[in-house]
Amino acid sequence: MRASGGEWLDSIRRRAARPRPGWTRRPARALTGCAALLALGWPVGPAHAAAPGLSDSQRKEAEFIYFDRCSGCHGALRKGATGPNITDEQMLKKALPELEKTIYEGTDAGMPGWGRTGEMTRDETALMAKFLQNPVPIPPELGLEAMRASHKVHVPIAERPRKPEHKRDIDDLFGFILRDVGKGAIIDGKSKELAGIVDTGFAVHIFRASATGRYFYTIGRDGKVSLIDLYEKKPQVVAEVRVCLDARSVDVSKYKGPKGDFVDKLAIVGCYWPPQMVVLDGQTLEPMKVISTRSSTYDTNEYHPEPRVATIVASHADSEWVVAIKETGMVWLVDYSDLDNLKMTQIAAERFLHDGGWDATQRYLLIAANMRDQMVVVDTEEKKFITKFETGIKPHPGRGANWIDPEFGPVSATTHLGEGLIVVYGSDPKGHPEHAWQIVREAETAGPGLFLKTHPKSNHIWTDATLSKEEGANQQICVFRKEDFEAGPNCWQATEHGKIVHFEYNKAGNEVWTSVWDKQGEIIVYDDKTLKEKQRITGDWLVTPTGKWNVYNTVHDIY
């Protein structure tokens, strides 16, 4: 019988009470935090006669691995998104050895070789091949009551400090993901000191600063939201709640105007599973409203059972969250000013939406439809689709990068998951309509990467090559100059171990911070002007540092 949401949460609490796997285990296990919480032996339909048998424990093991390694691209229901459809119906068309090989070796189409990278053993790839020929287990739903059961306010609002209990500049704090230990590090942007480490969900995807900058919200891949109060003497989780079984996005309400003062009043979480978004009280994380994303694809108008929430950004100009729905290719503008009479605009865009952010004026959302190799432009003022255009193989802008090009005026840019390419396009339809949403420049980077970053006060655009399979390329940083983009990047090897991933400026816009993503990771701080290394932050606590966010830049969406 299917576990109800309540039973599921009880089960989570029981499991969470068990000792967590530490670094003595292989990464593949250390990463299974959320999967371990999720794997309950979900109900499955009858297997095809040709499906290989699996024991209960094998099935659970495979469910662990699937959620860790596969569901991000292929979806919980295996119907495909960034990766192809891998339901049993499809997988039974292939022979087991062929499937095993694909899982072990990967493909040129972007499938990682999980065996080759050491993240799965031969036994595990063999197990996964069999698992994929079996029917898809259906994960449970999660409603308000079950969410409320997981809701904890560790420090009630009345007991929180009225002003900062420390001398640090809150605006210049950084939040760092310590991905594989389910923790976050708060680091002082001025002194580079560790201000504190907090427990978060597992494999946190992002930090978002609240509109005032007082709080950080983190969202774990396991759907756990943590509210971190930066006023406390040591940064502290003051509330938490689990609202999804799988999640990637969180944001806060930023609007203040005729419709009301919503600054830090509400938060929103975007779930992968169940396919829904959840509105929370911004100060206590109490779940308030569930908005299902189950709906039809923008083009063929077919029902999709698993439209996942990719990215959420909060409007500065209106009481709206901009929510990208991956599988259906829709951008939903969700007006949070009246949750009981909820207004939405559902904008047909392109499949499959991934991440994106604002142009410099914060009017246009620029978002990747990465399986269509396109960038999509949505006008949040007129609340409509503007255009989409091809850039390269799987554009991945993160939140993006905006600057003034000497020739083309205001431009924006993206890197690519599928090739070492930065593509620059005009993003000033008013001042430079002839270049708006047209590609104006492109250049090679060190290899397929995840992020690029700049700052209005900087002359530089920083790019990583995290996904490169070439020896050493993923340890490189390449920096372009706005003044002379065509001269090509200045590249260097920044680390001898791990991979370079993600950049963030300090508040002043004169330093760039990046991560050496490794079991024992590092943070490197560069002088943005000279590109010289200023400092390396190390420590036992620096386990798998990945994304990082400066409070000021995140509050104001400076990128």
Next chain:
Amino acid sequence: MRASGGEWLDSIRRRAARPRPGWTRRPARALTGCAALLALGWPVGPAHAAAPGLSDSQRKEAEFIYFDRCSGCHGALRKGATGPNITDEQMLKKALPELEKTIYEGTDAGMPGWGRTGEMTRDETALMAKFLQNPVPIPPELGLEAMRASHKVHVPIAERPRKPEHKRDIDDLFGFILRDVGKGAIIDGKSKELAGIVDTGFAVHIFRASATGRYFYTIGRDGKVSLIDLYEKKPQVVAEVRVCLDARSVDVSKYKGPKGDFVDKLAIVGCYWPPQMVVLDGQTLEPMKVISTRSSTYDTNEYHPEPRVATIVASHADSEWVVAIKETGMVWLVDYSDLDNLKMTQIAAERFLHDGGWDATQRYLLIAANMRDQMVVVDTEEKKFITKFETGIKPHPGRGANWIDPEFGPVSATTHLGEGLIVVYGSDPKGHPEHAWQIVREAETAGPGLFLKTHPKSNHIWTDATLSKEEGANQQICVFRKEDFEAGPNCWQATEHGKIVHFEYNKAGNEVWTSVWDKQGEIIVYDDKTLKEKQRITGDWLVTPTGKWNVYNTVHDIY
């Protein structure tokens, strides 16, 4: 393997080509048109060990009957709505003889006794009891491509007449449902002549006149929409399409104003299954957009897999359809002015929404949440929930009735499915705020009924007692006087056979038309002033007449 939408439609076409059951068969069979089209042996999960076995042909037979008799109240997924949850999990808690008895005899809670009324045999109630202890078959989805395959334009727009090809007053035509033969009759309101009979979907639920009054749209329970052109010499179906497997509602776009001229440009169908609404070209019925209703309940915010579209009404003042979503208890205002950048307001109301209509100003939607014994008021101008209040056992206003009460000013009213009761409430928050949405009068009718009706030019309110189980009560009509409501109704027996159901005024507002719902039915036309019978319309063609709509009154929402 599950049938795809395309395969399903092929199957429909094959089945539709077979001779249709005529009146030589029992009603239970004659009604199975849509179920016959639907029953494809949908995929089911593994049965509980205790579930009684069913052969494939028994399962199909039971699926037929279930869709005909049970799904309206219990839902395709059997999770309950107007009736309780009857999934196998619940039904296995009961013994088979107990279940059989309930199905055969009915209950006081409103469950019809299908054996008692002669609509199921002992064998059939025994079969249904077993069927309910087996897992729920999941009906297929239906996307745009599959819908398009069923789309037929019999008369292209260019070939349609430019003006009426007959001398009848189009505004005074009536559309009559001939429920059990899948046909519609168009009758001349002046001469009382039969203008023509057209093929429609099975068990049509409603006719809606287009905004200009030129067309009638009908929606069959089988999800088939028919566009009937009243300009043709004989009324003719000029286009048809099947967009649901089970449906109840259809409407047209009526708005003309700053956002554009949408008069008759678009139509919308509300489906029961798949849970969705579908926007069509208003002139050709070409399917354009599918909007899923799968979403969370308004109160507990739990995901519901089958939120059915109950009622749709078209706003006269804005480019919006007002769509009631039954299971989630939400009213969605769907703005059709830009389908690619679709604006919606989702208003939390009450479960389970059924039917309703406008107040006299056409600003407020008054709709029944009939399992909560409440009427709900939604303000479509401010786009928000106003209030809800208890009236009686299962209010059922149809579209409702609006008049001026000598003491309380503008009022509206509902009858009830669960008791012979008419309840009157103030509906003029501006002029009579002290009575607005307050019950001001109530009175007994002949018994539990379906409809009430009045007209601005009339002094009368007409009520039926169609659902009464008392001998003869469902053959009565009771009429109240607006001037002296408290004097009680004038009631009389209007027929010796069948049941009286549903009223409609002619265009002038001086005649009331009602149906004798029987295999060989009749139409009775009354003089509204004297309550005297003016004419009885009979004929071989008058098979199971039920609902009827006058073009003028439907265009202008006069009730």
